[in-house]
Amino acid sequence: MKKFQPFIFCLLAAPLFTACSTSGQKEASEVITVQEEPFGEADGKKVTLFTISNQQGLSVKITNYGGIITSLIVPDKTGKPGDVVLGYDNLQGYLDKSPYFGSIIGRYGNRIAGGQFSLNDKTYVLAKNNNTNHLHGGVKGFDKVVWEAEVVREEKAVKLVLKYLSPDGEEGYPGNLQVEVTYIIDERNQVRIDYRATTDAPTIVNLTNHSYFNLIGDPAQTILDHELMIKSDYFLPVDSTLIPMGELMKVTGTPFDFSEFRRIGDSIDVEQTQILRGGGYDHCWVFTRSSNDPENLVSLFDPSSGRLMEVITTEPGMQFYTGNFLDGTITGKGGVAYKFRSALCLETQHYPDSPNQPDFPSVTLNPGEEYLSSTIYRFSIEP
Ligand code: BGC
Secondary structure, three states, rough: OEEOOOOOOOOOOHHOOOEEEEEEOOHHHOOOOEEEEEEEEEEEEEEEEEEEOOOHHHHEEEOOOOEEEEEEEEOOOOOOOEEOOOOOOOOOHHHHHOOOOOOOOOEEEOHHHHEEEOOEEEEEEOOEEEEEEOOOOOOOOOOOOOOOOEEEEEOOOHHHHHHEEEEOOOOOOOEEEEEEEEEEEOOOEEEEEEEEEEEOOOOOEEEOOOOOOOOOOOOOOOOOOOOEEEOOOOEEEEEEOOOOOOOOOOOOOOOOOOOOOOOHHHHOOOHHHHHHOOOOEEEEEEEEOOOOOOOOOOOEEOOOOOEEEEEEEEEOOEEEEEEOOOOOOOOOHHHOOOOOOOOEEEEEEEOHHHHOOOOOOOOOEEEOOOOOEEEEEEEEEEO
């Protein structure tokens, strides 16, 4: 194992990504369509479902309840559209029980050991909603609140801007946190998510999106035949409660080596302590690339449909989770029971338990600072 070596990441996301291209002479507001429909009510507030579609066959449905991507349609190699994310057909499904399908996760994506952390010599106690640990923002995280929503039409893109003011003390976190999450659709087949937050008191922030992908477009099948490449030499080994042990482990020669395209199912069931602990892959990979590098860091390919998804991010890590806790008891869209490993998550983020691990890149946000993060999920076809 290698001792962790801190490195600096540029959080100024916007300049990292090249400008969008337009199709033809028309403006995005003319070629990218947006539909809004009522999606029910939560916390006494009306919830809306937005459908944003471009001319290239990408169509995404997003609701302002939890900022959830409920559907993401992209064509396969024959041009046939398919929905590549898990979710429910209606709001009630999300209200009843959801393992964070498609949602925005906050204030802290992933686990915080023992459900507590200290900041400036004060200890903050959070909910222990995952055995002894805190997970994904607590009992009622950002995935379960109604966000203010606004559609912004720009020359080359349509944006869905979601805003939420997380009050001081919510779920035990300090500071009033003003959060803005923007979904951006242009004429490329990609979904870009920009995250922004400011606070009036020192706090911690680690936002991500929890979409469950199945690039076959058929969640009745597992993702074991998907091929994955992660440009990363290290992952974070975890203890039995999935908290990182503080060191980086080299992936070379282990089931965690995705530095070249590799079938996910190849080593997922090998007898290896780390694999068994996660029940499969449920670990954070570390990006050691230099700052300001806009290249894609992760590529996911499904040979049967020809769909390729690339992930480009400003974040220093990514939790790769293979749906090990899906067990067929949840029935999702179209009446399909979501079975073991029928989808996977690629959650770009800072490392789990960072508030308690001084050697990890900081997740502290102070008044006067701006939290900025950006991730693109880009789709294409490989013959
Ligand atoms: C975590 C898993 C967890 C899943 C759903 C993932 O981000 O790493 O351990 O089961 O979210 O809660």
